[in-house]
Amino acid sequence: MKLTVVVYSAPYSSQAAWSAYQFTRAALTAGHEIYRLFFYADGVHNTNSLSIPPQDEFDLVKAWQSLIAEHHIDAISCVSSALKRGVVDVQEAARYERTCNNLISDVTLSGLGQLVDATLVSDRVVSFGA
Amino acid sequence: MHESMNDSANQPQRKILTFISRKSPYGQSHAKACLDMVLSAAVFDQQVNYVFMDDGVLQLRRGQEPAAIDSKNLSAAFSALPLYEVNNVYVDTQSMQDRGMSTEDLVVEAKPCTAGHIASLIRQSDVVFNL
Incomplete structure (x- = not known):
């Protein structure tokens, strides 16, 4: 089945972001296709590479990054949600004259x-964390 | 669902998308997030149902003055819905009653509906977004 996963919640605030990750991983393992992974509203925090959890906690941002790279998932962070919340890529950092960028690869x-x-x-579209 | 499996990704498709907005207009970003999704879906010429229930009915209340809390007036954007051809706007009657509201309090024309009606809208929809 061709699935799209939408993530509304930030990691470390609620279980929803973990559930989204676990669902996505399970769906891929079961042989489904993830057509797109869309991070919206607070969900864009899942794509902030400056997130640094304590060493004994699960690093969800890193886990997303690995999953996306390994399965070549088409992953999008909503640009207006991301800019408001301080998640920027190289181009946006240059456009708005900011000193760093932090969107995960x-x-x-x-x-x-x-x-x-x-x-x-x-x-199917499966949403997590509204 | 069968249609989407048979159609190729390049063919234009029309689906019934239902958005259920159930949070109050300010204090959380859900209401604005839902409105933006509705407008995007409308731009893509989809059949959109926009349902307000629970605290979401407060979004439709007249006389909002969010400038006092440094917020943008969400209800002003609702007047643009007809321009986007979003005409299927529903409001849950029970949610209004629970909050002391009637259709006269509404800033836009919304169709009063029951939980049963919302359930049938959900059944008829291809995709439901609930936030």
């Missing part, structure tokens, strides 16, 4: 149109 900043497109193409 293999994730793209893009608009809600990507979510609508994914909704139309996917067999």
